[in-house]
Amino acid sequence: MGQLENMQIFVSVVEAGSITKASEQLNLAKSAVSKRLLDTEQLLGVKLLNRTTRKSSLTEAGNLYYLKSKQVLEQVEEINFEVSSSKAQLKGSLKVSVPQSFGLSHLMPAIECFLSQHSELNIDLDFGDRVVDLVEHGIDVAVRIGHLKDSSLKAKIIAPVSHIICASPSYIEKQGMPTNIDALKKHCLLRYSQSTLCRLDLIDPEGKPVSVTMKSNHSANSGECLRDLAIAGHGVVNLPKFIVWQAIKNASLTPLMTDYTQPQMNIYVVYPQTRFLPQKVRHFIDYIAEFFGKHPYWEDC
Known part of the structure; x- marks a missing residue:
């Protein structure tokens, strides 16, 4: 195995929460997974994981390496997708942060349709109205409503809301x-x-x-x-x-007071600024924007 495969093993261990669970998911021996992690740490000269018998936790260097490794692996996935002769299916995982009310009432039908077209894609939905740090929480894309604060995130309007x-x-x-x-x-x-x-x-x-x-x-x-x-x-x-x-x-x-109006607001999808936007994120954003359109059904009331 090369460094790219070792990155994948490291990411799998982090996301599974332990070496044991990751080895089961990867169908590899636990000893093989442990050796690959040790090889990576020796190559980098830093400790990436604090290991116990039951679970593993990231060191500060490990957290940085995890985030960067995710980006690299997504870039590889994108390259493979673009040059592949078969582009019908997106693969991997997609973590999406959505507001509670809008997510349950309106976004779920769109997500269900999206997943029916990409059955090999795994989605992780995080419902809540708090604004979370996307990079820190490993979130690929978030849906947000209202006025956006200045940040390093990129944003696209998916629908107006009055x-x-x-x-x-x-x-x-x-x-x-x-x-x-x-x-x-x-x-x-x-x-x-x-x-x-x-x-x-x-x-x-x-x-x-x-x-x-x-x-x-x-x-x-x-x-x-x-x-x-x-x-x-x-x-x-x-x-x-x-x-x-x-x-x-x-x-x-x-x-009431129908002669009066209120300042227009928008619903956005936001995602980390990067030179490389994973294909699964790009497809999700485009699909959601097309699903609601410039004049969504709720605006007709």
């Missing part, structure tokens, strides 16, 4: 339909618990920005929870259309 103010018919019947800013201020806003401000930034019919401060009695860290509270008549909600579009279509929620 916010809409709405309330249930029962709430409107009891509290009245707000038709202007002064009337809206008197209503109770159901807000995200991460936000300390009970303020809506709107654009009036003449294109001028307007800020509306409202009272708020209830909050949650889930858009679906806020939507359901609004359906139950507990207040006014301002949410992305991809969360409330079905409730609006079945008349569980009624749009």
Whole structure:
């Protein structure tokens, strides 16, 4: 075996969590895997793994070597893919970070279709709304919503997303339909618990920005929870259309202040900046962007 094969063994040990599990996955003797790791450490002159009888953990040098080895192996995979006469199947693993609400409600159907076309590709989905370091967590691509912070990541817009103010018919019947800013201020806003401000930034019919401060009695860290509270008549909600579009279509929620708009936001896929973008990442990004298109279905509510 050469250095490239040793890199693959090292990556397999890291991802399997132990030499024993990696040897089983690679169908190699445990002693052979251990020897290849030792050969690599001797070649580099540094210790890559802290070994115990049950598991292995990366040293600082080992973590760097793991990340760089992944890049090299992906480059080799890309080269092989491009020169191969058969390009029908993507192979390997793809780790994707996705926001909870959007991921479960809208991204999963797209991912299921993508995997049906690439059955030899293994996907690892990380659901959560926290922003994670892609390189540190070994994530190939992430889906993010809203304004992106400056970073070294590359980004591509996959779909627009608009916010809409709405309330249930029962709430409107009891509290009245707000038709202007002064009337809206008197209503109770159901807000995200991460936000300390009970303020809506709107654009009036003449294109001028307007800020509306409202009272708020209830909050949650889930858009679906806020939507359901609004359906139950507990207040006014301002949410992305991809969360409330079905409730609006079945008349569980009624749009408010429709003469006013809000600043447009976007859904992005982001990925580490590199001279070489793995074929599996490129195909995934292109497929997701095409799946939703420039005017996704939720925007029609």
